[in-house]
Amino acid sequence: MSTNFSLPDVSDPMERHPKAPAPGDPFRLHHDLCHGCGVNAPGGLHVTVYAGEGFTTTAEMKVEEWMLGGPGVIHGGVLTAAFDEVLGTTPLIIGVPVVTGHLEVDFLKPIPIGSTLHFEAEVAAKERRKVFVRAVARLDDSDEPVATASAIFIEIDLRKHYAKYYDSASQSRL
Numbered sequence: 030m031s032t033n034f035s036l037p038d039v040s041d042p043m044e045r046h047p048k049a050p051a052p053g054d055p056f057r058l059h060h061d062l063c064h065g066c067g068v069n070a071p072g073g074l075h076v077t078v079y080a081g082e083g084f085t086t087t088a089e090m091k092v093e094e095w096m097l098g099g100p101g102v103i104h105g106g107v108l109t110a111a112f113d114e115v116l117g118t119t120p121l122i123i124g125v126p127v128v129t130g131h132l133e134v135d136f137l138k139p140i141p142i143g144s145t146l147h148f149e150a151e152v153a154a155k156e157r158r159k160v161f162v163r164a165v166a167r168l169d170d171s172d173e174p175v176a177t178a179s180a181i182f183i184e185i186d187l188r189k190h191y192a193k194y195y196d197s198a199s200q201s202r203l
């Protein structure tokens with residue numbers, strides 16, 4: 030199954046989840062070894078996502094030497110993984126756990142090693158189990174976007190979805 034990112038004409042009603050972090054507060058880690066957010070993930074991105082106002086989130090990521098792709102700049106796959114983490118955490122603002130179904134990234138400018146990326150994301154719409162999320166990344170010294178991403182995430186029942194993998198995910202807070 031594959032579907033390009035295309036917002037529905039009308040979104041299902043959405044509400045900020047009453048237990049979502051307050052604006053400015055971080056989402057708790059869902060797994061210490063998560064490649065995106067885990068504090069103990071070897072070679073992980075160590076991205077922390079913060080709740081924003083409404084259906085929005087923010088995040089930052091330092092662009093480190095090991096993320097190198099072209100000389101002096103970030104690898105596109107690393108940036109894509111960072112977007113996946115930021116975008117994939119954002120539906121928790123409406124209390125919906127998801128997995129990535131479809132993710133599109135536009136790479137607008139080279140992103141130098143040593144810079145810091147600032148992400149802003151929002152849940153744009155929900156349609157049945159599909160959650161449509163968009164994000165933009167900027168460098169700290171500029172308002173100009175360096176990359177944007179759009180994704181369709183699919184709502185899951187966490188325990189059922191991961192049931193057969195649970196032994197290897199024993200640190201996961203399901």
Ligand SMILES: CCCCCCCCCC(=O)SCCNC(=O)CCNC(=O)[C@H](O)C(C)(C)COP(=O)(O)OP(=O)(O)OC[C@H]1O[C@@H](n2cnc3c(N)ncnc32)[C@H](O)[C@@H]1OP(=O)(O)O
Nearest residue numbers: 030031032059113114117118126128129130131157181183
């Ligand atoms: C909880 C904390 C999260 C923290 C952040 C984590 C960030 C990282 C997120 C990830 O990287 S998750 C890992 C990468 N993704 C996966 O491993 C997902 C693998 N795919 C699956 O497990 C299944 O294909 C999936 C659960 C996504 C869908 O299977 P289902 O059988 O449950 O869905 P179904 O086929 O019934 O489709 C339900 C709806 O989703 C739509 N859909 C399914 N797959 C899609 C897809 N790939 N793209 C777009 N839409 C899709 C489908 O069209 C349909 O829409 P409608 O309601 O309009 O009919």
